[in-house]
Structure formats: C-alpha cells, structure tokens
Amino acid sequence: MDYALISLKLITGFFGLWFMTKLLGKKEISQLTPFDFVSSLMLSELVGNTIYDRDVHFSMLIYALALWMALSLALEKAVQVMPWLSVPLSGRPDIIIRNGEIDVKAMKRNRLDMHQVGMLLREQGVFTVREVAFAVFEPNGSLSVMKKPGEEPPTRAELQVQEQKAGLPRILIEQGTLQRAELKEIGRSEEWLQSQLAEQGVDSIKAVYYAEWSEEDGLHIQRKEAAG
Numbered sequence: 749m750d751y752a753l754i755s756l757k758l759i760t761g762f763f764g765l766w767f768m769t770k771l772l773g774k775k776e777i778s779q780l781t782p783f784d785f786v787s788s789l790m791l792s793e794l795v796g797n798t799i800y801d802r803d804v805h806f807s808m809l810i811y812a813l814a815l816w817m818a819l820s821l822a823l824e825k826a827v828q829v830m831p832w833l834s835v836p837l838s839g840r841p842d843i844i845i846r847n848g849e850i851d852v853k854a855m856k857r858n859r860l861d862m863h864q865v866g867m868l869l870r871e872q873g874v875f876t877v878r879e880v881a882f883a884v885f886e887p888n889g890s891l892s893v894m895k896k897p898g899e900e901p902p903t904r905a906e907l908q909v910q911e912q913k914a915g916l917p918r919i920l921i922e923q924g925t926l927q928r929a930e931l932k933e934i935g936r937s938e939e940w941l942q943s944q945l946a947e948q949g950v951d952s953i954k955a956v957y958y959a960e961w962s963e964e965d966g967l968h969i970q971r972k973e974a975a976g
Contacts (some may be wrong), residue, residue: 882894
C-alpha cells in the first residue's frame with residue numbers, strides 16, 4: 749500500500765509541476781530572478797516532502813499544489829495590474845559601467861566586486877572595461893553590455909555590402925526521420941528534398957543523420973556514418 753501511495757503522489761506531483769510550468773510560462777535557469785529561483789526550490793521541497801511522508805494524505809498534496817499555483821498566478825496578476833510591484837519583487841536593472849568608468853555606488857548596491865564583473869564581461873567577449881559604453885547588471889544576475897561605437901564590428905550597411913534576406917534555418921531530417929512540418933513551413937515537397945539529397949550523393953532519407961536548410965546557405969547534411 750505504501751508503494752501504491754508513493755506512486756500516486758509521485759505521478760500527481762510530476763504532472764502537477766508540469767502543468768504549473770506550462771501555465772506559468774517558460775523560463776531558462778539564466779532568466780530566473782532570485783524570487784523565481786527560491787520559489788522553484790520551495791515548490792520542489794514541498795512536493796518532495798509530501799511524497800514520502802505517510803502522515804501527509806494525497807488530498808494534502810493536491811491542496812498544496814493548487815494553493816501554490818493560485819498564489820503564483822495571483823502574484824503575476826498583481827504585477828500586471830500594479831507594475832510598481834515588479835521592482836520590489838524582481839529588482840531592477842542597474843548601470844554599473846558608463847563610458848568605461850565603474851560606478852562604485854552601483855557596485856556596492858549590487859554587492860559586486862571587479863572579479864565578478866570581469867567574469868561577466870568576458871562571457872560577453874569583452875576583456876577590458878575601456879571597450880564598454882554601458883554595462884547593465886540585470887535582475888537575474890546577468891550583464892548586458894553595449895560596446896563603445898569604435899569597438900563594435902562594422903555592419904553590412906557600413907561596409908556597403910548587399911544585405912541578404914534573413915531566414916530561419918529549418919531542420920528537415922533528424923536521425924533519419926523526415927520532419928514533414930518543417931518541410932511544409934518552407935513550402936517544399938518531399939520530392940524536392942530527395943532531389944537535393946541526390947545532388948549530394950545521398951539516395952535515402954534514412955541514411956541522413958541530420959539535414960538543415962536555410963535560404964542563404966542551402967541544404968547542409970550529415971550522414972549517419974559520419975555521425976558515428
């Protein structure tokens with residue numbers, strides 16, 4: 749009976765967390781604010797503790813998940829209705845570098861030191877503060893960097909190079925399986941794809957591990973044997 753109850757609680761917790769994630773929206777770990785992160789930890793502890801505790805009935809788990817979801821939705825709705833709540837709950841961006849100069853007060857407000865800022869800058873491909881026009885410390889702990897105009901790479905317009913139409917690459921074959929929805933999105937047929945493969949010496953879709961199409965570069969394929 750214990751195993752049956754644990755299984756029931758685990759399945760309920762699994763689908764409950766999945767449903768809450770879908771309902772509350774998707775965020776990458778790097779996008780979580782401190783409040784989001786602590787909230788996620790608390791929720792996982794809540795579900796984990798109720799699964800293996802005999803004294804916690806199944807109905808209590810349902811109640812805990814429902815209450816947590818209601819509180820989360822209410823908080824998100826409150827932020828939408830009263831935007832001023834966003835700052836105390838999630839924090840606000842703070843400029844820590846202006847025209848290559850460190851804002852010492854902003855550094856102290858955010859409890860940062862230069863070793864941390866240096867690491868965050870290097871993650872953006874910047875190795876000296878002298879290249880930075882503005883650096884904004886975001887509420888999720890990341891650093892957004894705008895380089896000085898002289899440090900930015902030239903654009904196509906500045907180089908007077910003809911612009912090419914931007915297009916999103918599409919995965920047409922994955923592990924030998926045709927992705928029909930993607931093929932339909934680019935307005936091409938399976939016969940067209942077969943002809944493209946034939947031009948590259950491939951006679952079967954199943955022989956392809958990965959195939960990607962872009963309007964700019966055409967079809968790129970990797971055969972199964974090359975993929976190991």
